[in-house]
Amino acid sequence: SADQIRQLQENLVRSHACGVGDPLPTPAVRAIMLLRAQTLAQGHSGCRPIVVQHIAQCLNAKFHPVIPRKGSVGASGDLAPLAHLACGLIGEGMASIGDGPAVPAAEALASVGLEPLQLREKEGLSLINGTQVMTAIGSLILRRAERLCLAADIIGAMSVDALTDTRQAFAPGIHELRPHPGQLASAQNLYALLADSPLMASHTDCGRVQDPYSLRCMPQVHGATRDALKHLATILAVEVNAVTDNPLVMSSGEIVSGGNFHGQPVAIALDLAAIAIAELANISERRIEQLVNPALNSGLPAFLAPEVGLNSGFMIAQVTAAALVSENKRLAVPASVDSIPSSANREDHVSMGVHSALKAWTTLENVETVLAIELMCAAQGLDLRRPLKSSVPMETIHALVRQHIPMLERDRILYGDIQKMITLVQSNEIQEKAKDTIGSLL
Numbered sequence: 001s002a003d004q005i006r007q008l009q010e011n012l013v014r015s016h017a018c019g020v021g022d023p024l025p026t027p028a029v030r031a032i033m034l035l036r037a038q039t040l041a042q043g044h045s046g047c048r049p050i051v052v053q054h055i056a057q058c059l060n061a062k063f064h065p066v067i068p069r070k071g072s073v074g075a076s077g078d079l080a081p082l083a084h085l086a087c088g089l090i091g092e093g094m095a096s097i098g099d100g101p102a103v104p105a106a107e108a109l110a111s112v113g114l115e116p117l118q119l120r121e122k123e124g125l126s127l128i129n130g131t132q133v134m135t136a137i138g139s140l141i142l143r144r145a146e147r148l149c150l151a152a153d154i155i156g157a158m159s160v161d162a163l164t165d166t167r168q169a170f171a172p173g174i175h176e177l178r179p180h181p182g183q184l185a186s187a188q189n190l191y192a193l194l195a196d197s198p199l200m201a202s203h204t205d206c207g208r209v210q211d212p213y214s215l216r217c218m219p220q221v222h223g224a225t226r227d228a229l230k231h232l233a234t235i236l237a238v239e240v241n242a243v244t245d246n247p248l249v250m251s252s253g254e255i256v257s258g259g260n261f262h263g264q265p266v267a268i269a270l271d272l273a274a275i276a277i278a279e280l281a282n283i284s285e286r287r288i289e290q291l292v293n294p295a296l297n298s299g300l301p302a303f304l305a306p307e308v309g310l311n312s313g314f315m316i317a318q319v320t321a322a323a324l325v326s327e328n329k330r331l332a333v334p335a336s337v338d339s340i341p342s343s344a345n346r347e348d349h350v351s352m353g354v355h356s357a358l359k360a361w362t363t364l365e366n367v368e369t370v371l372a373i374e375l376m377c378a379a380q381g382l383d384l385r386r387p388l389k390s391s392v393p394m395e396t397i398h399a400l401v402r403q404h405i406p407m408l409e410r411d412r413i414l415y416g417d418i419q420k421m422i423t424l425v426q427s428n429e430i431q432e433k434a435k436d437t438i439g440s441l442l
Helices: 002-016 026-040 049-060 079-089 105-111 123-128 132-162 172-176 181-193 218-239 264-292 315-331 353-384 392-404 415-427 429-438
Strands: 020-023 063-065 068-070 094-097
Touching: 002 079, 002 123, 026 049, 026 063, 026 079, 026 123, 026 132, 049 063, 049 079, 049 123, 063 079, 063 105, 068 079, 068 353, 079 105, 079 123, 079 132, 094 105, 132 181, 132 218, 132 264, 132 353, 132 392, 132 415, 132 429, 172 181, 181 218, 181 392, 181 429, 218 264, 264 315, 264 353, 315 353, 353 392, 353 415, 392 415, 392 429, 415 429
Parallel strands: none
Antiparallel strands: 020 068, 063 094
């Protein structure tokens, strides 16, 4: 009956809200809501315009359903987390306003003057079936990772000068012979960032033949990450504009069952992204080792400590970086090659797309931390090379670092310094300051 069909929609939402674990952060919840509205608005999901309007009103009111991060296998879409989103829309489950505490969803809706959504035929199913959770998290990862690629170039360039290495490996002619787009961009950045460095000029005739791979091969490694992220961007550009629920209402009016909810395209792209992002930390940690190891760092004191022996300097900061790099190696194992059957073996192949997204997210956070530690070490290295100075861009970034943390004169707790550098790396300020000094970076 009509009443049972409507009851079925609420039952679908309630029964599928089986997520567990910590809630997703607010930016992820907002992105999920936006993408869910986007797919429903295209008119192939069999729901009324009021459903899309209700999601938009909730977004504008900063109404955020609590969505546990675990429980999706990535087909038939992200059922469990999307069900928690739908529960909030109908005034059930928990929700928050802004970044406030979680309260019953009905109470949160009322506090911003909104009524719970009353579901009609097909609308419960339309709200819970799709790939918006993995796609939303992937989109947030992509934006941060793209910015991080430039940060890696800037921080790596500072390490080059602190280690009295050369920029010749970044010369344009070399990379034109192997013109991968990401490699070309990274090499151009590194070459420009180190131009006219007095510190580099001071060792022109040092006789060193070749620098370590972690410095010399930055364009090839950083560039490969850039290119992998371009692939992720291509996949996400399709997915955010796709209709991914089921069944679909075709333009002819025919209702058909298909498989657009399967997250495999996104899952594979996010697995690749996790591998690519991890490499930024992998090579960064090796540059940190070059900076702190007296056998490798061309005359800098052991562990960058001004009074070695009494002070341990950045010894354990390198260990922390190594620990995070090791964790990333486990996180780089693909989730998309896994599958487990569910729903009485009808859903017998799944993508694990949210697993791919969450491990890529953790990898990204680890990489931001490793690069923050390298930035601390590289800035210390420049201090220890005084009175010689680096290039104008590098001195600008060095001054920015010193606005947040002082030079390490003697041992202190570095936890707070690392946190400040993580915030700086995440802020995009490094990139903007560098661009201000030389006009253009890729």
